[in-house]
Amino acid sequence: MKRYVKPLGAVLAVVIAAIAIGACGSSSSSSSSSKSSASSGAAAPSSSSSSGTITLAQGVFPQSLDPGLDYTTQGAETNWLVYTGLTTYAHTSGLASTKLIPGLATALPVITDGGKTYTVTLRKGLKFSNGKPVVASDFTYAVERSIKIPWGGSGEFITPNIVGGAAYSSGKAKSISGITTNDATGKIVIHLTHPYGAFVNVLAEPTLGLIPAGFPLKVQPTSPPPGVGPYKVTNIVANQSYDVVRNPLWPSMNVPGIPAGHVDVDVKVNSNVSANALAVLNNTADVFDWADTIPGSLQPQIQAKASSRFSFINLGGSVYYFFLNSQEKPFNNQLAREAVVTGLNEEALSRLGGGTLVPACFFLPPAVAGHPTSASCPYGTPGIGNLAKAKALVKQSGEEGAPVTVWSQERTPRLQWGTYYTQFLNSIGFKATQKPIADATYFTTIGEEKTLHPQTGFADWNQDFPNPIDFYGVLLTGGSILPTDNENFGETNDPQINTNAAKYSAISTTQLQANSTQWQALDEYTAKKAYVAVFGYQKFPKFTSSRINYGAALFNSIYGWDFTSFELK
């Protein structure tokens, strides 16, 4: 006769097992690795303090650690310290961290010829992290590689702006005629096709950080090129981990304003952000990645146990939104787009984000010149949303019942934002279904403009530099639409936006505040046209373990954590 397991015992055993499985969490993806790491749940503890290694828990692997491709906050957070450009940003916090300083150049560029010629001189004695000496022509190679791969911002920032860039990109020229270099003197001269005020910021992009000429023109995801900077990247295990270690050659190069690091950083990737947060809370990891969201369910615990090493920083340089494809049904219909922005419940989305979003409607975030400071939102104050009016607008548009695919990432709270948004679209009369995509491939997938044409989905943008052209030029102008690695997911191609963005792009970064009303007017126009459904500006978590000197750890307004500021107590 069979024996039965006592039902109560079975219940307890299975429930406990379910909880244990959930608490362990899941990695974003798995691949074989000879490097041991605690891949499930908490990130591994770092080695002893004498070796100066800390662990950073990151929710998603960068698009690439090759600067020729990467265009994500996760990648930039590392790459700006590995691939220093001719210019870079001050190593401080707050608004002052958006101040441009010379990087590998001896001084900021001399701008002549009505803003079309930039001249710099390379510092002497520079070496790549592999020991090879740096020469001026390495800059040209970095630009060529960025165009050839192509880097996601090249279509806006590089190819059309540098003389000969377009010819090189199309294969009509073997090199970029607008860049001349002298390896003996270190002089670099860049000729632009038209004045482009943000070009001095573009020179600070990691993709234009100098790399050795002759490095393969294809993306090298696990063995990226050597760079010049306080750090270098080693031990890359795709989708799992990578090490950001101090470049031993950097201190001797004496580049002013760019300090050497104090510690090495082991980055461990785990898509379970709750597990990451708990790891930092329990001191089994040291730093919570700034671009991840701490679940609201953990905030009371963190506030209670770790208030001295936790806070939210409102950088004001990021925007969270749902793109609406104005070239595809139903959102090629203005009324359909208005329905979305009218009914969207920004307050609900903020709560889903653990209360870390400031509800909003304008595309340019508060820290960027051109953010409308006095205008009202055209479709109602960001908050609960007007569902009845949204339903009426959908009916009026004639798009009731239109099928809509909502693209979203998988990690918290982006999945939940997608789920809420899908249900919201259904409630106002569309027939929406959600399509979650693995975080590591999300932006690459929806950026396949030539095949996909996504109707709507989640997107976010953190400033590359404090200039509105960074937002409009990459995300909202017709010229920024690329067949692959596209960032203008909504395929916005409005003549007024195109014309004005091009005109205002000539305004240099230093003159922006004086000319901000022009950008404000354009941003108000964009809000009225409802090309995007903005729902908030993110506040970022500054959260470390008790091993880290919290007061000394800096947040750069553009790149997030400044690894050079990490110190062990």
Add this chain to the structure above:
Amino acid sequence: MSTTSASGTDFSDSAPAGSAGDGQALPAGIGPWALAWRRLRRNKTSMAFGGLFLLIVVLCLLAPVYSHDVAHIGPAAENITGTIKVGGKTENIVSLTDIPIGPTWHSHYFLGADELGRDVAVRLLYGGRNSLEIGAVATLITMIFGTLLGLAAGYFRGLADGAIRGVLDVIWAYPAVLLGVTLGTVLAVGSIGPLHGTNLMVPAVVIGFVYIPYVAKPIRGQTLGLREREFVDAARQQGLSHLRIMGWEILPNLASTIIVFIPLILANAILLEAGLTYLGAGVQPPNASWGTMITDGIDQIPAAFHLVLAPGIMLVLAVLSINIFGDGLVDALNPRAKVRISLTGSETDDH
């Protein structure tokens, strides 16, 4: 997962020697199915758990009634910024930091809300419908294809057997969860015919496919034995077609095996659905199932444990009740069970 194989339905109503009294005649024969039913009925534990499973099914089927008449909210209706009066106090259904309210033990949000402000009790019942539906469809697919393939392989032998066995071995070589995740992910992104993305039949087909070898192989084994029996020989001698022999002679003798497999496969299918959903390859949002509810609730464990507890308990009770009832079914159909038949016509079970 282990398989059980009954060795045949060789029911016997002959009493052990000396049990019915010497020289006394037995009552008229009781058919094997009636015998099995009597044995099952007398297994109070199995019947109780069978009843529990039936109760769960009925409750889940009544989900629309509960949703409309009791909770007054649908399973997908979000209410993130809403409020509710609990004990005279007005509370946010979802707090400003995304912590949902716990059980109110009232008609509204009886088991609390999830982080999207959806009623957990309503989703539990609707989710149960989906989980049970997926389990049932998967079981149907497994049983039909498993039986047909096992029958064909065992009856025809030779090349047909080799080919079918080869396919089954390939499927069996992959761990069920791994194969399920692979197929589920492919179908979630792409499609095969009408099956795509959020269609509930996607996980049902995937799970049904994965479990086919677990049924086909034992069926094949039994068929190999049955095809050598005299009644099959006799049928061949009579000139009956292969199809007729398989359908009318062999298949009825596999009935008890098939019946025994059903609850086993159903329980495993429901569990696998929960596992696949947790791994992102099962039921897709916003559809509810017990698996999606557990997945969604994992991040909220520190502050809203009820989100995982409620579907977890339902899952455990459903699977446990099916398994225990299934065990009782095995015992009832067990040919080694001896039954003493008294003169009054009632019987006792002495195994």
